[in-house]
Amino acid sequence: MNPSHYRHTKIIFTIGPATNSPEMLARMLSAGVDVCRLNMAHADHEWTRQAIENVRSACKVVGRKVALMMDVKGPEIRTGPLDEPFQLERDETFDFLLDRDQEPVSEGIRGVRINYPSLKEDVKVGDTILVDSGLLRMRVLEVTDERVRCSVRIGGELGSRRHINLPGVHVRLPALTDKDRGDIDVGIENGIDFFALSFVRSPDDLDILRRYIETRGSKAHIIAKIEDQSAISNLEDIIKASDGLMVARGDLGIEIPFETLPVVQRRAVYACQRMGKPAIVATHMLESMITNPLPTRAEITDISNAVYEQADCVMLSGETTVGKYPVECVDVMNRIIFSVEAQAERKNNDSLPLKTPKALLVKSAMLLSDELTNSGIVVFTRSGFLARVLSALRPRKSPIYAFTDDEDVFQNLLIYWGIEPFFMNFDEEPEVTIQNAFSRLKSRGWVETRDNMVVVSNVLAGSKVIDSIQLRTIS
Template identity: 60%
Template sequence: MYFDYRHTKIIFTLGPATESEEMLREMIVTGGVDVCRLNMAHASHEWTEMVIKRVRKVCAEVNRHVAIMMDVKGPEIRTGDLPEPIDLEEGEVFDFLVNGDRSGLEEGIRGVTVNYPRLHRDVHEGDTLLVDSGLVRMRIEEIMDDRIRCKVIIPGPMGNRRHINLPGVKVNLPALTEKDKADIEVGLRHNIEFFALSFVREANDLDILRRHLKSHDSEARIIAKIEDQSAISNLDEIITAADALMVARGDLGIECPYEELPLIQRRAVKACIQKKKPVIIATHMLESMIEQPIPTRAEVTDIANAVFEKADCVMLSGETTTGKYPVECARVMNRIARQVERSRETKDYENIPLNKPKAKMLRAAVHLAQDMNKAGIVVFTRSGYLPQILSALRPTRVPIFAFTDQELVFKQMLLMWGVEPFLIDFAEDSETTIKAAFARLYSGRIEWASPGDWMVVITNVLVGEHIIDSIQLRQIE
């Protein structure tokens, strides 16, 4: 059986460095990426439509498919445009104008507009205001009718459309903005598989997005990005409401004390596995490789820790949008994940709570596959439910081959740890479908298995007039 098998999935963010057909081919075939992320904070609708079509064209040509995730901005606060960048000075008084008009600046005081006209109603004097991933720190000194006046504590450059963080402050922005809805409309037209919502604060934020998708008859899955203290306080209910979770460590590390970030990450991964939801670790994973061809040793350890924690996915952002070495970044993640996964104990798997009889049957299937030593699991699904539970059990060195006749489900399973999905036609007779699945395993682009290999097959069989769930131990002929 084919055993050089990576369970941890790789997400890359599409940008100028990777948007050409040639680079997409390299990322998909050589880099082995599983999901393509579109960051709508920096994307036009024209570009988005173009690259969605391009990704799918390249996938068809190379006969290897990736899922598409649209990352919508959510309730984000940004500065407006400036005639030229400002170099702030320590102790300087600086204004943030909430009415969108820089002509109202007082003489001798510099300032910038913000995109949230109610910002001055949500903050208090003494609050901390951070700009551009925390590189600039200010303290709010005075709140006026049309502006917030701050004092610069840690100076730095102020450019156009810089992101603003307000640690510990709950802003009353809507969970889904008009821009988000317009962006989502583009994704809906092209039936993309995932929508990631930024700055999720509570479960209701996800319910709003889910109702919006349902109103457009979309079965796309929702990924909740946790990025502030509110999300951490409501973590369990957010995971329950979401289809998957992304630990977005950039803003999260600004909004929360940075020394707590590793503990938050570990807690989030563990909670997602227990709730049988995929979890993504994102941001700054290979930041140095934006400019350098090899990773720092700390970055290697960071990725390894995410794999040791059994996160479903690791994600690349700036490394593949504007970086000089995007394919090398994917290769680095590949190498680290495979090496760490090979080091795990053979009989190691997650002891998650399973209440339904069918779910308990899946645990028995994992036991059997691991006891067989070099057996795979074959499962048939139309919803992705059974592979998702098998994935949450995290069977060591046991590939989960999931077969479906639903194209959307096929691509959505690309996010799941350890699941290798296949799209096939289901026959009326289950035995015909099983044989077709076996043939696909040893006759495709990759030889996943060979005749003589053992498979634990999870399927239903017809007994008299009843259909019952079954576990079969089968040898490929």
């Protein structure tokens, strides 16, 4: 067994101007990324199609595949356009204007139009309104049909189309906008593997997206992004309704008290493990490396904490869209993950309920492999179920080599902790399939002669096909 290139925690990168060239994408793939994220908050359809084509071309050049995740922008509240930014002063009275025809200055009070007329129904006197990632803070003084009047508590520069957060407020925004549907259609046409839905507040939001993509024939999995207090209140139900969870710490850290963010992150990751769903930790992981070649010590610790928590993925955003050092960011993540995984005292996940005989079978395979030296687990799966259960059980030291003859399943398994998936046609004779898998592993340097392999597979018993666990030695 050659563990030097085996990493349990997966790396997601966001494609952008800094990484969209075929040459840079080839470098990113060679550095070891597992998933490419397209952020539709900053992408049009022509760019999206070209980016997907560039990624797939780079995959052919490098000889390895990555999954594609489309991050759907979702509904959001923003201020309107301004001719030029202006400075807001503490204790200034300021209006959010609900009618697009209103004048920006009324009764000597400055204001800005917003894209959400229902704000008057969602907020009340005393509520807090945050603008531009919380850099500007307002307290509501008065609510009318035409405006929401506030007192500026923390001032600063207000620019055009700034994002608005309403901490603790349940807003009446739709789960999908017209833009989202258009973006999703492009994603489906181009075979996107994952759709990440922004600002998920309840399982109903996910159901709307799932029905939309299923009616269009997509088998893509759905990742729920938790970004506000409503999502935290409905966390377990959201995880159940999703195929995975993203802890989107940007907006989430604004919407909830910032000191509770580490607690919420850990709770979300562990809840995913109890339900066998992948968890992604995202936002600001290597923010300083947008402009600097080395990470801060705090960023190193942040990534390490996600690895200790056994999150399935860590994610890069601005670092690889507009940053100066995208490949170096992947290298930093790799080094941290390898270091922590080599030293961490891992425990199996005993909180996962195993309700089927097959699930119990793969747990037995994991326990056997963990007791052996130079061992791994080989699993053959057409639906991905057995591999996903093995991942959720969190083997202490055994890599999971998952072989499937379904390309969609292969792509979806790329996001799961500890799984190295392989696409391979299965032979009618189970033994031929097993030997073909061993040959693939040896040829790529994943295993060596005399390594132990615990194989989860079907075997022929007379005319019957039965599930089995086999202990094999690579020859």
